[in-house]
Amino acid sequence: xxxxxxxxxxxxxxxxxxxxxxxxxxxxxxxxxxxxxxxxxxxxxxxxxxxxxxxxxxxxxxxxxxxxxxxxxxxxxxxxxxxxxxxxxxxxxxxxxxxxxxxxxxxxxxxxxxxxxxxxxxxxxxxxxxxxxxxxxxxxxxxxxxxxxxxxxxxxxxxxxxxxxxxxxxxxxxxxxxxxxxxxxxxxxxxxxxxxxxxxxxxxxxxxxxxxxxxxxxxxxxxxxxxxxxxxxxxxxxxxxxxxxxxxxxxxxxxxxxxxxxxxxxxxxxxxxxxxxxxxxxxxxxxxxxxxxxxxxxxxxxxxxxxxxxxxxxxxxxxxxxxxxxxxxxxxxxxxxxxxxxxxxxxxxxxxxxxxxxxxxxxxxxxxxxxxxxxxxxxxxxxxxxxxxxxxxxxxxxxxxxxxxxxxxxxxxxxxxxxxxxxxxxxxxxxxxxxxxxxxxxxxxxxxxxxxxxx
Amino acid sequence: xxxxxxxxxxxxxxxxxxxxxxxxxxxxxxxxxxxxxxxxxxxxxxxxxxxxxxxxxxxxxxxxxxxxxxxxxxxxxxxxxxxxxxxxxxxxxxxxxxxxxxxxxxxxxxxxxxxxxxxxxxxxxxxxxxxxxxxxxxxxxxxxxxxxxxxxxxxxxxxxxxxxxxxxxxxxxxxxxxxxxxxxxxxxxxxxxxxxxxxxxxxxxxxxxxxxxxxxxxxxxxxxxxxxxxxxxxx
Numbered sequence: 001x002x003x004x005x006x007x008x009x010x011x012x013x014x015x016x017x018x019x020x021x022x023x024x025x026x027x028x029x030x031x032x033x034x035x036x037x038x039x040x041x042x043x044x045x046x047x048x049x050x051x052x053x054x055x056x057x058x059x060x061x062x063x064x065x066x067x068x069x070x071x072x073x074x075x076x077x078x079x080x081x082x083x084x085x086x087x088x089x090x091x092x093x094x095x096x097x098x099x100x101x102x103x104x105x106x107x108x109x110x111x112x113x114x115x116x117x118x119x120x121x122x123x124x125x126x127x128x129x130x131x132x133x134x135x136x137x138x139x140x141x142x143x144x145x146x147x148x149x150x151x152x153x154x155x156x157x158x159x160x161x162x163x164x165x166x167x168x169x170x171x172x173x174x175x176x177x178x179x180x181x182x183x184x185x186x187x188x189x190x191x192x193x194x195x196x197x198x199x200x201x202x203x204x205x206x207x208x209x210x211x212x213x214x215x216x217x218x219x220x221x222x223x224x225x226x227x228x229x230x231x232x233x234x235x236x237x238x239x240x241x242x243x244x245x246x247x248x249x250x251x252x253x254x255x256x257x258x259x260x261x262x263x264x265x266x267x268x269x270x271x272x273x274x275x276x277x278x279x280x281x282x283x284x285x286x287x288x289x290x291x292x293x294x295x296x297x298x299x300x301x302x303x304x305x306x307x308x309x310x311x312x313x314x315x316x317x318x319x320x321x322x323x324x325x326x327x328x329x330x331x332x333x334x335x336x337x338x339x340x341x342x343x344x345x346x347x348x349x350x351x352x353x354x355x356x357x358x359x360x361x362x363x364x365x366x367x368x369x370x371x372x373x374x375x376x377x378x379x380x381x382x383x384x385x386x387x388x389x390x391x392x393x394x395x396x397x398x399x400x401x402x403x404x405x406x407x408x409x410x411x412x413x414x415x416x417x418x419x420x421x422x423x424x425x426x427x428x429x430x431x432x433x434x435x436x437x438x439x440x441x442x443x444x445x446x447x448x449x450x451x452x453x454x455x
Numbered sequence: 456x457x458x459x460x461x462x463x464x465x466x467x468x469x470x471x472x473x474x475x476x477x478x479x480x481x482x483x484x485x486x487x488x489x490x491x492x493x494x495x496x497x498x499x500x501x502x503x504x505x506x507x508x509x510x511x512x513x514x515x516x517x518x519x520x521x522x523x524x525x526x527x528x529x530x531x532x533x534x535x536x537x538x539x540x541x542x543x544x545x546x547x548x549x550x551x552x553x554x555x556x557x558x559x560x561x562x563x564x565x566x567x568x569x570x571x572x573x574x575x576x577x578x579x580x581x582x583x584x585x586x587x588x589x590x591x592x593x594x595x596x597x598x599x600x601x602x603x604x605x606x607x608x609x610x611x612x613x614x615x616x617x618x619x620x621x622x623x624x625x626x627x628x629x630x631x632x633x634x635x636x637x638x639x640x641x642x643x644x645x646x647x648x649x650x651x652x653x654x655x656x657x658x659x660x661x662x663x664x665x666x667x668x669x670x671x672x673x674x675x676x677x678x679x680x681x682x683x684x685x686x687x688x689x690x
Binding site for chain 1: 504507509510529530533534536537538542544548550552553561562564565566567609613621
């Protein structure tokens with residue numbers, strides 16, 4: 001019966017090609033609009049490190065004055081997403097986490113040994129040693145540095161694959177030297193191509209939609225180099241003053257990202273108590289004027305708290321589905337008109353012995369065929385639309401970038417992966433059924449005798 | 456074969472109700488060929504629709520092939536139509552984009568018959584109506600008489616107990632009407648009960664009995680031929 005119904009469906013679509021094309025087109029446009037929205041949302045809403053969801057936590061303390069929220073604070077109920085140097089150092093002393101990282105992003109000038117390559121600016125992450133094991137950073141050569149070098153930093157550096165390719169031609173550069181801001185460093189590791197989406201561990205710069213840094217040196221170099229942060233520095237106390245070279249070390253200004261990794265849940269609870277004790281103690285000495293609002297949050301919560309996905313993405317998604325809904329309603333109307341035109345033949349089939357369910361099934365198969373054809377055309381429109389968006393939205397970011405990681409990041413925003421494609425197929429089927437269920441049932445419930453005389 | 460007692464059918468709208476059948480009673484024997492006559496609007500087609508289980512009756516009792524079918528579900532009525540009833544219409548009611556073969560095949564699908572069985576029945580039915588060489592033609596490529604023959608083939612291919620024909624010659628010229636009538640008589644002679652609505656008095660006189668309907672009731676019954684009731688015996 002299925003193949004018979006399928007034949008009838010295809011014949012029915014051929015019988016009125018214009019109306020069929022309108023229905024397929026309406027579904028295709030709806031599918032394309034929603035799939036583009038889903039693709040953009042999916043690219044932003046994915047979990048960058050799901051296997052560590054219950055182990056990896058961002059740490060925030062509420063160091064703000066007890067005043068009204070600042071105008072720029074979107075979520076005044078949450079603490080700032082970075083820590084002061086003083087607090088980061090204090091927390092770093094705890095041995096409860098198996099890994100702790102304090103870090104920030106800066107920039108330096110790299111002078112290659114190869115005189116054919118001019119010195120060029122690089123982004124630098126100053127971080128403690130646990131960064132690499134904590135975030136499961138993949139290495140192609142060597143590794144990170146030892147934790148002992150966090151306080152007494154050695155002149156060692158980890159390079160991104162892009163930089164290693166650029167200045168060493170992709171060769172194993174471990175043990176070789178690079179010069180950053182005139183100071184020589186020994187390469188201890190080269191990171192493989194690695195683009196966490198989003199760059200959850202640092203939400204500065206493009207709200208986390210930026211590629212990782214090109215060079216990594218020990219956080220301990222901050223004191224010696226005084227490299228300025230390339231990110232937000234928010235002074236959360238009215239008394240804070242950014243004056244003199246040590247200001248960021250002493251003032252109530254947040255500028256450091258701080259992450260910890262625990263073995264288990266109880267360690268996390270112990271750490272929460274430790275952090276709360278720390279702020280309670282600080283309050284006794286005149287700091288932390290607000291009541292405790294210390295948050296130790298897993299990655300997914302962290303991304304949600306600080307709007308990494310963003311309301312605009314959700315709005316796009318909602319609009320995409322609203323548009324799909326409009327297309328479904330249009331298709332429903334077209335299908336109803338088409339099916340009612342064929343009512344005399346349905347009446348005849350009922351007279352010949354077809355049950356209501358036979359008629360409904362036959363028409364449902366037709367709407368599923370329409371849905372799938374609409375889905376196929378919609379998929380093509382989606383790919384075209386995403387290509388157009390890539391040109392429209394990201395061409396400026398790509399135009400000045402020779403870094404393949406950045407290209408990969410931009411591509412990922414407009415890339416339809418298998419799960420999105422499967423969603424498109426499912427959505428097409430659902431759309432077809434939603435648009436066709438009522439017309440199919442309606443036509444199935446018509447009294448068979450009504451149209452026999454007019455057939 | 457068909458027995459109705461005080462059957463009534465009323466069509467209602469918001470402002471008016473029409474009594475299409477009023478306490479109609481009749482009995483048609485197995486193997487009988489009956490003509491239903493009457494003026495337009497007298498209830499002939501409604502009677503045929505009720506007899507063919509296309510319409511539910513509003514009152515009375517209807518027994519079809521020994522089974523009380525007065526209060527069946529829609530599915531049960533479909534099942535009986537599929538197994539035991541063949542329809543022939545004035546306008547042929549062929550599916551325009553199906554060829555002759557597939558038009559005849561249509562009712563067999565709803566009986567879930569296998570492909571070879573369908574093929575055997577279609578071939579036999581088209582042979583019987585003399586259209587075995589026209590299987591690939593679509594209805595528009597056939598004359599009116601040929602189209603009605605296809606409709607007859609479709610009606611008989613399921614080997615029904617009863618054929619209900621609603622003015623089967625109404626759209627045909629005299630010669631063609633005679634040929635179709637001959638074919639129906641031949642089918643009836645083979646044992647199939649036929650109820651035929653017609654306006655043609657000459658055709659009506661070629662059957663066993665004629666029921667004349669006026670205002671939804673049997674007004675007159677004419678016996679034209681002696682009918683020998685069909686008896687079946689185990690072979």
